[in-house]
Amino acid sequence: MKFLVDAQLPPALCRWLHEQGHEAVHVCDIGMIAASDVEIAARAEVDGAALVSKDEDFVVLRLPDRFALLWLRCGNATNRALVGWLEARWARIVVLLEGGERLVEVR
DSSP states (O other): OEEEEOTTSOTHHHHHHHHTTOEEEEGGGGTOTTOOHHHHHHHHHHHTOEEEESOTHHHHHTTTTOSOEEEEOOOSOOHHHHHHHHHTTHHHHHHHHHTTOSEEEEO
């Protein structure tokens, strides 16, 4: 799978996604750190990437089913804590995304 990681998440998340066998790019790596949510949504759509974000605005911006959204509903955490939180949920997330789900809310 291909992921676009939003600004409020750490670039280290891209490394972890790569380790899981996926393509991932952080908005800061493509000159979009100051981009608007609308611009980031458009990039996810054009790239065919699932957007990984904590931002609730993308729930609406993705409509009507423009791109997949992996909406992380966790609080602020260290990189290690974020990865641990995701690891415990990752198998289910992959099943949902590979099964065609376009909005995966992770709590």
